[in-house]
Amino acid sequence: MKNLIKNEFKLNLRSLILWTVIISGLATLMLFLFPAFKDAFDQIEDLLSIYPQEFLEAFGLGADGLDMTDIYGWFGVEGYLFVMLIGGSYAAILGSSILSKEEDDKTIEFLLSKPISRTKVFFGKVIVVIINLVLVNLVVSIALLIAFSTLGEFNFVVWLLYSFAPLLLQLVFASLALLISIFITKSRQVLSIALGITIGMYVIDLISSLTDSAEFLKYFTPYEYISAIYIVKDQQIKPLYLIISIAVIVISLGTAWRLYKKKDIAV
Amino acid sequence: MIKTTNLTKYYHKNARGILDVSLDIKKGEIFGFIGPNGAGKSTTVRTLLNFIFPTSGSATIQGLDIINDSVEIRKHVGYIPSEINLYGDMTVQDFLDYAGAYHKNDFKVKQKELIKKLELDTSRKISDLSFGNKKKVAIIQALQQEPDLIILDEPTSGLDPLMQNTFFTLIKEEQKRGATIFFSSHILSEVQRICDRVAIIKDGKIIKVEKIDDIMKARAKKVRIKTPDDIKDLTNILEYKRENGHVSFVFTGSIDQLFKILSDLKVEDLTIEEPSLEEIFMHYYDREEK
Numbered sequence: 001m002k003n004l005i006k007n008e009f010k011l012n013l014r015s016l017i018l019w020t021v022i023i024s025g026l027a028t029l030m031l032f033l034f035p036a037f038k039d040a041f042d043q044i045e046d047l048l049s050i051y052p053q054e055f056l057e058a059f060g061l062g063a064d065g066l067d068m069t070d071i072y073g074w075f076g077v078e079g080y081l082f083v084m085l086i087g088g089s090y091a092a093i094l095g096s097s098i099l100s101k102e103e104d105d106k107t108i109e110f111l112l113s114k115p116i117s118r119t120k121v122f123f124g125k126v127i128v129v130i131i132n133l134v135l136v137n138l139v140v141s142i143a144l145l146i147a148f149s150t151l152g153e154f155n156f157v158v159w160l161l162y163s164f165a166p167l168l169l170q171l172v173f174a175s176l177a178l179l180i181s182i183f184i185t186k187s188r189q190v191l192s193i194a195l196g197i198t199i200g201m202y203v204i205d206l207i208s209s210l211t212d213s214a215e216f217l218k219y220f221t222p223y224e225y226i227s228a229i230y231i232v233k234d235q236q237i238k239p240l241y242l243i244i245s246i247a248v249i250v251i252s253l254g255t256a257w258r259l260y261k262k263k264d265i266a267v
Numbered sequence: 268m269i270k271t272t273n274l275t276k277y278y279h280k281n282a283r284g285i286l287d288v289s290l291d292i293k294k295g296e297i298f299g300f301i302g303p304n305g306a307g308k309s310t311t312v313r314t315l316l317n318f319i320f321p322t323s324g325s326a327t328i329q330g331l332d333i334i335n336d337s338v339e340i341r342k343h344v345g346y347i348p349s350e351i352n353l354y355g356d357m358t359v360q361d362f363l364d365y366a367g368a369y370h371k372n373d374f375k376v377k378q379k380e381l382i383k384k385l386e387l388d389t390s391r392k393i394s395d396l397s398f399g400n401k402k403k404v405a406i407i408q409a410l411q412q413e414p415d416l417i418i419l420d421e422p423t424s425g426l427d428p429l430m431q432n433t434f435f436t437l438i439k440e441e442q443k444r445g446a447t448i449f450f451s452s453h454i455l456s457e458v459q460r461i462c463d464r465v466a467i468i469k470d471g472k473i474i475k476v477e478k479i480d481d482i483m484k485a486r487a488k489k490v491r492i493k494t495p496d497d498i499k500d501l502t503n504i505l506e507y508k509r510e511n512g513h514v515s516f517v518f519t520g521s522i523d524q525l526f527k528i529l530s531d532l533k534v535e536d537l538t539i540e541e542p543s544l545e546e547i548f549m550h551y552y553d554r555e556e557k
Contacts, residue, residue, distance in 0.1 A: 106350065110353060110405075113409075116341075264278075264319040266310075266319050267350075267352075
């Protein structure tokens with residue numbers, strides 16, 4: 001399995017670097033725009049006050065929302081969204097392609113002719129996904145560490161949550177995408193479904209915070225679980241959300257693994 | 268070495284699979300598995316390697332069950348698929364080392380020897396290789412760990428005649444080393460060239476398992492002669508036709524007999540062709556049934 005993991009990591013390295021640069025680059029860019037905007041906040045707040053309260057809340061602003069004059073609040077509104085959306089997309093793409101690519105490219109015939117069990121193929125690839133996602137967030141966490149400690153008072157818990165809460169969302173998307181890719185192996189199809197989930201869930205998140213009657217929808221979107229408001233205000237991820245996320249990950253991966261073990265792989 | 272008992276595979280959507288395939292392949296033999304495209308050759312191979320699961324029936328390789336002991340089996344199997352699809356971004360050398368690392372035994376010496384024999388440039392990226400060169404990579408990755416069983420699915424497609432020669436020599440050497448070879452193909456002449464025994468599969472069913480010599484005896488030739496004469500004695504002659512100054516027929520007797528027939532004719536021109544596999548099936552088995 002070590003052999004597979006090593007090789008798989010190498011094959012995915014280029015895209016890992018690219019995505020890491022994009023995500024951490026955008027986060028850093030937004031963070032370092034903070035000093036320039038800080039002084040103009042009074043005007044911005046006047047400007048924002050003309051919007052309805054629900055609308056502001058949807059974006060983490062308003063009376064109960066984040067304080068944009070504080071670096072943690074600023075990041076929650078202006079950079080964190082990129083990390084969630086782009087990181088989530090990367091996770092979905094990675095999760096959807098890691099197994100199905102072998103079938104789509106027909107290299108699976110080679111792999112399965114070697115003495116490695118399907119269980120090891122499956123979990124070897126899952127491990128590569130986890131390693132890649134951890135690495136992305138690790139780089140983001142370093143960017144955040146530098147920004148938070150130079151632009152404000154450093155808060156360890158908030159930093160830690162901002163750095164690694166997105167990993168939870170990414171793992172949820174990667175697991176769901178991987179499960180789908182067991183059924184649909186055409187790379188392009190599975191990719192659009194995976195990205196559809198990533199964007200779709202975000203839309204659900206917006207709707208659930210915009211309309212009171214649709215508030216229950218928040219349980220169905222991992223964007224809500226790791227929302228910046230919880231991170232800054234509560235300094236925690238709610239246990240219920242943590243449990244739901246872990247359950248989704250475990251059930252998706254468990255189902256995908258069981259199906260993969262018994263699947264006819266004819267390319 | 269390989270024993271299958273009523274191995275059956277149905278695909279969904281009524282796609283053809285295999286039905287009651289029972290084979291017994293002995294250790295050390297080169298066993299040909301021949302049939303037209305779509306007859307079930309690849310399905311059989313993929314079932315043996317557990318890429319797909321049989322609907323019913325069972326099979327063992329070296330006494331090990333193809334489903335439950337698949338990983339153990341694959342430690343001792345080298346497989347060359349019909350279509351070669353490898354990781355395009357890797358260099359040949361990296362790929363071969365990656366493939367070898369799945370096996371415990373030392374493969375580097377044999378790998379170098381094979382690379383030299385097949386004249387392969389291992390510094391190149393796989394995606395830059397021609398089809399023939401990709402095939403060579405597939406051959407090396409299968410043979411470098413000196414497997415006990417070599418499964419070949421249409422292995423010569425894409426190789427030029429010279430390389431085919433080298434390949435057959437390699438396979439013969441593997442047999443001498445003690446390997447068993449399961450050789451699936453739709454080209455009779457190449458099976459005839461190296462196999463000891465052959466199973467003929469058609470529409471998913473094994474029609475016959477025979478020694479290659481016996482098949483050869485019954486082997487038909489397509490003969491077309493430009494001659495004004497007619498052939499009187501039609502023993503061993505099928506589909507006798509005369510048109511435009513030519514006679515044509517399928518001859519199922521020996522070459523020696525054919526020469527005797529020809530010597531009685533005024534032959535102006537002559538072509539002798541190998542019939543296609545389908546034609547052999549038709550003529551040989553029609554005759555058997557009669």
